Amino acid sequence: MQSFTYWNTTRIHFGKGQIARISEEVPPGARVLIAYGGGSVLKNGVMDQVRAALAGRTVFEFGGIEANPHFETLVKVADLARTEKVDFLLAVGGGSVADGTKFVAAAALFEGDPWDILLERGTNVQAALPVGCVMTLPATGSEMNRNAVITRASTQDKLPMNSVHVMPRFSVLDPETTYSLPPRQTANGVVDSFMHVLEQYLTYPVGAKVQDRFAEGLLLTILEDGPVALREPTNYAVRANLMWASTMALNDLLSRGVPGDWATHRIGHELTGLYGLDHAATLAVVLPSLLKVKRAQKREKLLQYAERVFGITAGSEDERIDAAIERTRAFFEAMGVKTRLADYGLDARIIPEVANKLRQHWQVPLGEHRDVTPEVASNILELAL
Numbered sequence: 001m002q003s004f005t006y007w008n009t010t011r012i013h014f015g016k017g018q019i020a021r022i023s024e025e026v027p028p029g030a031r032v033l034i035a036y037g038g039g040s041v042l043k044n045g046v047m048d049q050v051r052a053a054l055a056g057r058t059v060f061e062f063g064g065i066e067a068n069p070h071f072e073t074l075v076k077v078a079d080l081a082r083t084e085k086v087d088f089l090l091a092v093g094g095g096s097v098a099d100g101t102k103f104v105a106a107a108a109l110f111e112g113d114p115w116d117i118l119l120e121r122g123t124n125v126q127a128a129l130p131v132g133c134v135m136t137l138p139a140t141g142s143e144m145n146r147n148a149v150i151t152r153a154s155t156q157d158k159l160p161m162n163s164v165h166v167m168p169r170f171s172v173l174d175p176e177t178t179y180s181l182p183p184r185q186t187a188n189g190v191v192d193s194f195m196h197v198l199e200q201y202l203t204y205p206v207g208a209k210v211q212d213r214f215a216e217g218l219l220l221t222i223l224e225d226g227p228v229a230l231r232e233p234t235n236y237a238v239r240a241n242l243m244w245a246s247t248m249a250l251n252d253l254l255s256r257g258v259p260g261d262w263a264t265h266r267i268g269h270e271l272t273g274l275y276g277l278d279h280a281a282t283l284a285v286v287l288p289s290l291l292k293v294k295r296a297q298k299r300e301k302l303l304q305y306a307e308r309v310f311g312i313t314a315g316s317e318d319e320r321i322d323a324a325i326e327r328t329r330a331f332f333e334a335m336g337v338k339t340r341l342a343d344y345g346l347d348a349r350i351i352p353e354v355a356n357k358l359r360q361h362w363q364v365p366l367g368e369h370r371d372v373t374p375e376v377a378s379n380i381l382e383l384a385l
């Protein structure tokens, strides 16, 4: 196991009725800005609970944070926060709202051009407004991590940032808020959280039994409950397990002491930035091909994944690896998330455009061995046509 430091400062309130806990978390005299997205939280009763919990505070609301939140919108929200002297931000929605609010928290206190925050990946953030989060879509883990991913619509750049200052002070996870998710978003969340685990698991062995078995437990849970959530959207136990699995998949616990890949995510971000694909769709497209291209480097972990997650023990090593990759693809497809670029109307013409964006955004090659160059990414995308 590699050496590491681990801490996580987000307090989690999990379960039915926990939105009311916001009243204990946000100071009574606070000036609070609630940020939300397209309005699903106005229809499913979540915002009513949030407003009730904030009674007595001075509350401002901003609706309209886009999926894959836009830098252009978020700088307006940061202006509003400054003008109204807001001292607490509350994100109510999915990962896009959480990420957007985290960026606003940093941008509101940032001296200079806020795009520099993204160009420096958040390393230049010195302070941020406090953030709380009511998560309505289990997927990103944004509710308990220090990451945010922001898209500059005008230039089609989608870039991640990372700062301890934007870590949510608290997050509320009430599985009942996810009952209203359309099947597409339920499926996206399942694929995204599954992928977060794989990015931290399918690399090379470092003798980290705890992290490996923790990862396998999350993968098995998501495999088991993901399809049930599509069939039974109001099954509380299933929604609860998926919600906690997605938080645990990306709250920095799995990543401690082990190598991380993240090439699928980086290539996927370019596909969203350029062509607007859902985040999870990009992952479902890239991963199976990436695993084929990197099968030699990932061999031992692919065999472990095949056996422990899918129970594949018969056949040669290569046959078991092939079977595990195909089972992964089949899982994404069974969730209704297509795994070929052609399924999204994209063909080989996109490959040089994606490679160019990767060259612009990443100075060193990607992946756990830092060997996924833009040329290798192009090979991966060719296999994904």
Ligand SMILES: NC(=O)c1ccc[n+]([C@@H]2O[C@H](COP(=O)([O-])OP(=O)(O)OC[C@H]3O[C@@H](n4cnc5c(N)ncnc54)[C@H](O)[C@@H]3O)[C@@H](O)[C@H]2O)c1
Binding pocket: 037, 038, 039, 040, 044, 066, 067, 068, 069, 093, 094, 095, 096, 097, 099, 136, 137, 138, 139, 140, 141, 142, 145, 147, 148, 149, 177, 178, 179, 180, 181, 182, 185, 188, 189, 192, 250, 279
């Ligand atoms: N911060 C991180 O660590 C991290 C990790 C992975 C991905 N991301 C980023 O997060 C974004 C994706 O977030 P997401 O997958 O949570 O989706 P999202 O926040 O973009 O939401 C997708 C859609 O679902 C709707 N929705 C959300 N909750 C709902 C509910 N309960 N009922 C009905 N509709 C609801 C939203 O209004 C939106 O239209 C991408 O930009 C991705 O790059 C961030």
